[in-house]
Amino acid sequence: KIQGSAVKEFLFSQALASGKSRFEKQQFGCGPFWDAIVMKKIQALVGGRVKYMASGSAPLSAEIQIFIQSCFNCPCRQGYGCTETTGGSAIAVTEDNTTAQVGPPTSVTYLRLRDWEEGNYLFKNGQRGEILLGGPSVCSGYFIDPKNPDDSIIKKNQQDFVTIDNVRYFCTGDIGEIDALGRIKVIDRKKDLFKGATGEYVALSKVEAALKLSKYCEIPCVLGRIGESSVIALISPAVPELIALAKSLQEPSEDALELCTKPAIVKALSEALTQQCKKAGLIAFEIPKAFRFVLASDATPAWSPDNDFLTSTMKLKRPVIAKAFKNEIDAAYASLK
Template identity: 60%
Template structure:
């Protein structure tokens, strides 16, 4: 890279100046004005020149197993991995209810031996692809690391992808082995065409039935076999492929992201450098999909720091988890984690649930409002929580939901509204930060000492960030000279050693669309490989990144004004009537309309208020004029209170639910990704009649 242009300093959240370097703008690459200089992490800068991005761990290891093996040697007797045994599974009608035991633990030594034994028992050779089709759990992670130990590539598929996703992942990669959750075997068995290369099916848990035509064994059997006939680890290069992560994407097209061994090590060390105040005494609650890069790398970070992690499930996290048998404790109250990751969609539901409980009780609502205001004041001072008195009066019960000792939490994968970020930090008395990144690589994360809202922090140590002009949307680097804007703006390009090798292409049956994406979505500038995200961002005065838009999520109305759909959706999510909004703009229309997946409890209360006692919850109720009118009025006020301009406020709303009253948009019906992102084009097509009907109600 070229010479340093300027160094940006970070002021501590309390207002005191900090010596720490926050970020470094580097000059280099394309000189044209359409591309910003690269923004780099500068915490280790010497004389204004940033340190090289981390590609190896502290001992010089550039592959995952070498890094993990070093952790096992270093932290041998310390607690490493915890899990809960399934004591009983019962069915209550159509719903599964589980009784789980207390947490059991492996030390680092036991964890390492289990990996070595499993890798010795696996029916694989170096270079084979192994598909893991299972929910997040101990044996998922052990299997992945066992594969790395013997030089295999792990192919990941979300447990919610269904038979088509599994067939695609198996067929494109020619996987020889599939490690499958026993309860997901029926999906594998129902797949219409499985590749001839698939020879072995290994089950996590005991299989109730065997798959015809395949050799079937359990993880437990392979561990026992490997313990009797141990095998040496296989040499692996940093450039070898570690993961092919299949992601459904918001357009619905599945694609496999090719991630190398060194990509994963760089990710791990980069996060460790960005969040350096987490220690070996921290306990991570692992429940998000391991088929997602964020959870996978956080678990690697936990090992590298010598910390502990306990596995849980989104359906058993709290004492009121929908899959827990009555009286059984939740994962979080038992584990009492100090750090957790959250998907924004989960936080939206937590916010709605808490606000719903205080709604209608004047005393509780008044007191809780005072506590939130205290939390906002403390947040502005760089502090967490509402204060000791409010904690004792109100917040302890909320904090107990996740064990009562949470001190660091973060969210990623989608934007989070400032209100919810303050709300979470206040209620849980825990530092709460937003992160940003892609399966394809590159991350930013808010610094623990920086409470500033609306930003995702500076680049992590292994990440370069550039902004590329997007003239069509009106986002330019030249905006820094515009007195009304004063900041560089453009499409976010993420670069550095975490950036993947591209999308997997089956050489025998190449997909032209994937080949084109490999050509269009990755560029090399000054020797640094970048991924073109399609997200629109801006740098603030301290070198922090703000996500302001997305190229595919921008609507230009008939008046020429642009509407950022995600901005409008962020406003609507704060309403008690909204579980999930989807904002849509029709070509040539003067404004946008919104599909609303409603909060059932709020609509049930509203129907009683407007005298519709006998109408059951479902599509009929949600189309009644009295309901639509009342919700529309509330949402218009919500948009105004949020600060949306008139041209940004939806012109009309359509409430949508499934015929049986369940949510209209879920990962199971293919309208949300596995990380709860809206598949906007598919949703638009599925609900085109509702959108057209909403526009039909608009009068000039």
């Protein structure tokens, strides 16, 4: 949402509408007119000469991709890869605006899909399966100290790396799909699937991607507990929006930690996040049935690489979070009884 007069807000919304229309025609930017009167200042924030943007590490929503291309007048493409494969192993083609895909493999990458029967992802059912990345960019394995070998690392090397037809592959744990044009879509993650009591699988990262689109959400962590029928979500809220919401509900306070536990605030946030999930197209069993809102003691995000709840690439350490926030998780599930 633009900060400024009603005229500025109207012009910005019209520019974005033009950008969305151009996006659907396989173009980028808002067009010369809107660039000149609206977007030029935004483009100047990054130098004004950006020709290409790439996104990795986490899924890029269609909404954000359209927004970036509209504002910065350049293509924004998703890439895919892992530390173990020396970074980028696939990247979307510059001329292709199609969302939710990471393009074909790079020229040095072999890609295979391996059946994962437990999750019912089978190659015969629409070219789906676990993504294996192979070729010269794949590392030799995780380092084992010859003076003090770690059995868990030895086992991990045996599980995560395989050789097929003389090609060494890294088993990513990601579930992929290859479409008719040879583009890869990352649709799930083996470790991030929750199987509910009714047997339905919920992709936790998919739910988190939907929650991230809410202005109230800084970092989401969706969790499921064995034996339960639904998932719950721990949310590290966006503090400025949290304070603004409290003010709008006639409960003004600058104490973000206190606001995270006020019933009226929790209710309003939960309703807003549930609506965001529905807007993103999640079906009923995928939507968290309870939310808890958490921050660090200094009202900064609850999870960061510094406190060891996120990896250096900003990925959730879900088991670590689940252990540290057991009381909040217990309370969330108790509220459903």
